[in-house]
Amino acid sequence: MKNNYDVLIIGAGISGICAAYELSIKRKDLKIGILEQGNGIYERSCPIISKKVTKCAHCQECSIMKGFGGAGSFSDGKFNITTEFGGWLNSYVSDEEVMNLIHYVDGINIEFGAPQETLYKNSEKTQAIEREALKHDLHLLNADVKHFGTERNLEILKNYYQFLSSRVDIQCNCKVEDIEISEEGYLVVLENGINYTTTYLIMAPGRSGAEWFGNLCKKHGFALTNNQVDIGVRVEVPAIILEEITSNLYEAKLKYRTKCYGDIVRTFCMNPYGYVVTENIDGIITVNGHSYGDQKLRSKNTNFALLVSGTFTEPFNDPYQYGKRIASCSNLLGDGVIIQRFGDLISGRRTTASRLEKSFVHPTLAAAEPGDLSLVIPKRQLDSIIEMLYVLDELAPGIANEDTLLYGVEVKVYSSKPMHSKCLEMASKNLFAIGDGAGVTRGISQAAASGILVAREILKREGE
Ligand SMILES: Cc1cc2nc3c(=O)[nH]c(=O)nc-3n(C[C@H](O)[C@H](O)[C@H](O)COP(=O)(O)OP(=O)(O)OC[C@H]3O[C@@H](n4cnc5c(N)ncnc54)[C@H](O)[C@@H]3O)c2cc1C
Structure with missing residues (x-):
């Protein structure tokens, strides 16, 4: 049986987007799809931010959290270049590898419009702040950080979309309800009743999909650790x-x-x-x-x-x-x-x-x-x-x-973490879970890095 897709990605947050990016630039012959429950990047809008309402309008899919670009789309894009915070990716691969992945993502972001310069500089002033903080038992975590700004962050994500749209089948307003595991791969069942089959499945559900993801793990008997x-x-x-x-x-x-x-x-x-x-x-x-x-x-x-x-x-x-x-x-x-x-x-x-x-x-x-x-x-x-x-x-x-x-x-809140292998594979072959929703990360840079890590593992299995 021929699957509909070689790789399907559930969730178009930065982790899913980066996985799709890496796969699509290295292997043009792979059929890659992204399924996203929220709106497309051009349709996302929060009625509070656009001042149409003063209280949360309870939109069916919250544009702050869901849609192409994921939860980070209306964030100001503080891109932290560190393993000290922003996730636990360094409990799967070495600090050095995580930093290499983050720098790699930084390079892609620059290509799509992110600033070159980092904001934090180790200086006498920053050292004085660190010293003063320590006097009060406050421990400062140092890291290079880039600030995209809310308006530029959205532009960068639009550039990711433009780049991917001709290479990857991106479907928005498309909620995944369930998955089934078979000999040939995975059957992905959408809320609207449509089904797709895929050889590799990457789950990138973010915090908004964490509860759904946790329930799915329980249903399939995947062991979870507490988070x-x-x-x-x-x-x-x-x-x-x-x-x-x-x-x-x-x-x-x-x-x-x-x-x-x-x-x-x-x-x-x-x-x-x-x-x-x-x-x-x-x-x-x-x-x-x-x-x-x-x-x-x-x-x-x-x-x-x-x-x-x-x-x-x-x-x-x-x-x-x-x-x-x-x-x-x-x-x-x-x-x-x-x-x-x-x-x-x-x-x-x-x-x-x-x-x-x-x-x-x-x-x-x-x-x-x-x-x-x-x-x-x-x-x-x-x-x-x-x-x-x-x-x-x-x-x-x-x-x-x-x-x-x-x-x-x-x-x-994040779902309980599934037990992962070093390459973020779950207890079923060719099934991967990345980003915030899988309890691996809690920030843009490590979430993006987790997508690249998994994409490279799939490329390796495909003989790259
Ligand atoms: C307002 C705000 C400001 C932030 N600021 C920063 C910051 O400055 N720096 C920083 O590092 N981090 C920041 N964050 C956190 C950052 O956005 C997240 O760490 C990052 O987006 C995680 O990426 P992800 O791909 O794991 O998940 P997400 O970005 O959450 O994307 C997951 C996607 O999966 C989709 N999905 C879930 N379940 C399903 C399903 N069943 N079917 C189909 N689609 C599904 C969701 O709709 C969502 O779009 C901020 C977050 C918010 C909300």
Whole structure:
């Protein structure tokens, strides 16, 4: 029997796109397809960002999370060149190999319009910041980073699309429901009833497809290991408070072990002069952030996530549901995302619309409902967040001001990880799982690198 495809990729996020890129440039004779549940790149638009609505419109497929380009499309494209964070690809291959893959992706991005220059430079200033941070037990993770900017990031993805569209069969608005395993390969069953067969199957479902992917693994009896869940808030302060750090480092990835519980809290996804946005995963609304490259499009604020990491032990093995339920509690109370002034949180009172109006810091996300995050975030995580804010205040005075805005909740949930081989192959031959949804990565650069890694393995098997 001849399969419809040689390689089918589920998900058109950066991991799936890079796998398709590598396969299509090296082997023009392979029939490659991408199936994506969201819109095509030219049809993606978030009604909140385009100011058509103020609250999440619950679009059938959230354009922030789904569509050609994946979750990164409306991000500001901070491209981190490191193995220190952004995923766990270095638990499958060496640090050196991961870095080579990231540099390779960087080269493709430049070809498609990304900047040449990196923002972080090891200098006396950055060393002084690192030293000062250490005095407060804050551990700075150093990495080269490129900032594409939200507007340029989208252009780069459009260039990927233009390049791939003549080489790869890209189908959007096409949700995969199920897969079946046979002697000849894989049968991929779409929600609309259409089926395709393929020799190699690459699953690249991202965070928005993580629950679906986890259920599929359970159904087929693929062993899963537990993954961590990160719960926290998005913090928004006047940009000037972090100016010294952001102008030298662009973003500060700081890790801290709390005195109250010994839990790790970290700053994540810092957006100088940026905007807070909502993301919708299967009806659950959480927060994220981005910032434009164009100075004219800047806000007056800087936002960043403060996340408390937790990993569950036996017998619980569904961190995805844990994170989702905490987020849904904020949606229940706040009809979406809740916003609270730090001063109100500390005083044990909710933020009201009138208290927020008097705040010196003006929120960049109008869609958030003033409320009380202590009714949503578990005590353990909330205590850790408060402790971390006071420690950060030592490094950048003003962070723990009364008017500092906290948006909740920010949750990074991933499915439990399937047991992978070194080349990200699952327990079935020629079936691979890559990117954030497979629990391998949590950032653009490593997700893209995981796609290249798997593509090269397939090319090897095809005699390249
Ligand atoms: C607002 C925002 C800002 C961000 N900023 C940054 C940043 O600055 N730097 C950084 O490194 N990372 C950032 N991230 C994270 C980054 O976007 C992700 O790490 C990256 O996109 C992961 O790539 P991926 O290919 O694994 O998954 P995704 O990009 O999530 O793509 C997966 C795709 O699979 C599709 N899919 C899922 N299930 C199915 C199915 N059953 N059938 C068909 N299609 C399916 C989804 O619709 C989705 O389009 C940001 C994320 C967001 C939301």
